[in-house]
Amino acid sequence: MRPPASLVCCLLALVVFSPVVAAVSAPSPQAVGSESIAAPVATAEAESAAIAAVYPDPIAGGDRGEFVILSVPAGTALGEYSLSDGDGTVSLPNATGSGRVVASTAPDHTRRLTDSRVVGVDGHLALANGGERIRLLRGERTVDAVRYSAATEGELGVVNGSVVRWRPLGATDRPVVSAPGGDVRAFVLPDAPGAALGPIRDADERVLLAGYTLSSPRVADALLDAQRRGATVRVLLEGEPVGERTAAEARTLDRLTDAGVQVRLISGPRARYSYHHAKYAVADDRAVVMTENWKPAGTGGNSSRGWGVVTAQPRIVDGLATTFHADAGWRDSAAWERYRQGRRFERGERATGAYPTEFRAESVTVRRTDLLVTPDNAQGELVAILDRANDSVDVIQPTVGDWDGPLLRALRRAASRGVEVRLLLSDAWYVREENRRTVERFRDWADRTDAPLSAKLADPEGRYEKIHAKGAVVDRERVVVGSLNWNEQAATTNREVLLVLHGPEAAAYFGEVFDADWAGGGGVGVPVGLATAVGGVIVVAGLAARRVRFEP
Incomplete structure (x- = not known):
C-alpha cells in the first residue's frame, strides 16, 4: 500500500534488475530500506557464479514467482550448479549463461517481473519469508552462501558483501553523477517563468518531462509544439498526488495524449516509490531541474517562490535521461488512457497571481x-x-x-x-x-x-x-x-x-x-x-x- 498522504545506460536493458547490478557496490550510509546481516559463511570463488539477490516474498498468492538472482561469468555452464535452502536442493538446467541469471521454480510467473533471463529449476526451493540461508553449490562444494532475515512483501534483498539490503523490486541504486565545470543558467520563480520552458521550446529531437503534476496550458503548448517539430515527447508523473487530481490537469493530459504524446503515471501496488516527486526535463542536449511543479502556480509564475537551473553539461543531461527511462520503463507506470478510466476529477482553484521581476535568470x-x-x-x-x-x-x-x-x-x-x-x-x-x-x-x-x-x-x-x-x-x-x-x-x-x-x-x-x-x-x-x-x-x-x- 502507498502512503495515504504527505539508472549505467548499459544496464537499462535489464530494466527490473538494473538496480541489482548496481547494488553490488558497497551500500551508502543512507541506504534505502532495512538491512539483514548476512553471515560470511563463504566467499564466492573467482570466476564462479555468486548469489546477487533474493526475492522471497512476491506480491502473489503462495509467494508464486519467488527467485534467486545469480551473477554468472561469461560462458558459465549452469548445469554445474545447484541451489539449496537446507530442506531441498534444485539443479540449474544444462545451459550456458552470463551476466545476471534468474533462477525460479515458477519461471513463467517470474518472467512477468523481469526482462532478464529466467531459468526454471525443478524440485523444492522455498525461500522463507521469515529468514533463510541459501547456498550455491558447484558439485558438492558450497561456492557462495547468503543468510537473510525477515523479508518484506514485494522487496528485493540485494547482496552487498556481508549485508543484504531490502528495497522495492525494480528500485534503482544510482551513484552520484558529477560533471566538470561550465556555465549554467540560474533562475527563480515567480520572477522568471520563461526560463523553465526555454529548453522545451527549442527542442526538436526529444523532450522527457518528469513531474509530480502537470496542469499548465503553457507547458502543454510547448510540448505539443516540440512534437510538431518532430521531437519525441514523453511525460512521467505521479499517479496519486496528495489530494485529488484536478479536472484542469485531466484536460491537459487528455490534450497531450490525444495528440500522440506518451503520458505515463507511476501508481499501483508495485510502485517503487511513495511519490514520484521529481521535477525536471531533458530537452535535446539541455536539462532543467527545479523545485516547482509544471502548473501555473509553479512554472507559470503565478504563486510560488521557486528555484531552478538549466544546464547543458552532458553528464548531467545523460544522468537525468537515464533516470527518466528507468522510472518510466518499470511495471508501476501506467498509460494515462488506462489510468483515467473510471476516475473522477475535482475542480481546483487556479493560481492567478501577478508578481514583479526582481531577479532575472542569469x-x-x-x-x-x-x-x-x-x-x-x-x-x-x-x-x-x-x-x-x-x-x-x-x-x-x-x-x-x-x-x-x-x-x-x-x-x-x-x-x-x-x-x-x-x-x-x-x-x-x-x-x-x-x-x-x-x-x-x-x-x-x-x-x-x-x-x-x-x-x-x-x-x-x-x-x-x-x-x-x-x-x-x-x-x-x-x-x-x-x-x-x-x-x-x-x-x-x-x-x-x-x-x-x-x-x-x-x-x-x-x-x-x-x-x-x-x-x-x-x-x-x-x-x-x-x-x-x-x-x-x-x-x-x-x-x-x-x-x-x-x-x-
Missing part, C-alpha cells in the same frame, strides 16, 4: 555539478555537505520533517560548531502552525546551546505568494536545488532529483535571493544564539525606561 559559472536522486544517494550526500560546512548554511523549505531526521540533526551539528545557520520556512496557511512550532523549537534549542542558528517564517510582501523552493546555500560556495522536502520519508521513499552547484557565482545568485526573502518585511534576522547577550542589553535599557517589549 548565466553563472560552476566548477562542478552533482546530480543526486532519492532514495538512492541524496540524503547521505546532503548530510555530508552540511557536515563539511565551515561558515554558513542558508536553507529554504516549505516545511521540514522530524526533529531527529538526519538533515535537521546535521543543521544543528553545523550550528553547534559555530556555523551560522538560517532556516526560512513557508508562511502558507496550510503549514503555518506546524512551521511556527518548528521555528520556536529551533529558537529554544539555539538559546539553550548558544548556537548561531536563526529560524523564521517568510514574509513575502507581495513578491510571491508562498515558499515552495527547496534549496540551500552552503559557505557561499555550494548551492542545492531540487524537489526534495527535507524530511525522512521524502529522502528515503520518494523519487526526488537535485543538483549541487559548486562555485561562488551560483552561490552569489541564489544567496542574494535568499537574503531578500529572509529580510522580507521584518528586517534582517539576528542569529538566535546571540539573542541572550543582545537581549540582556535590551532588557537593561528597557527596564530603565520602564518599557520592555519582546517580538515573537
